[in-house]
Amino acid sequence: MSKGFGDSDFSQVQTDRATSHSIERVLEQDREQAEHARELMAKGAYGVCEDCGQKIPPERLEALPEATRCISCQATWEKTNPR
């Protein structure tokens, strides 16, 4: 191992790796969610909350086109499925 590669440098490398890994995971989940929204669109079920069946407000879909749940179901889902 080369000189100057101290413990603090090493833990910094580990932190950077962990951070980029979690970003990748989030991006991956966003891709899956966008794909899921497209599937619902193909079935004609897009814009309807997949949990409670209520219509998702158009302004929410505008802000978050891949949304497949209403705001309250999404909040519940995020509580039970922490990233």
Ligand SMILES: [Zn+2]
């Ligand atoms: Zn809902």
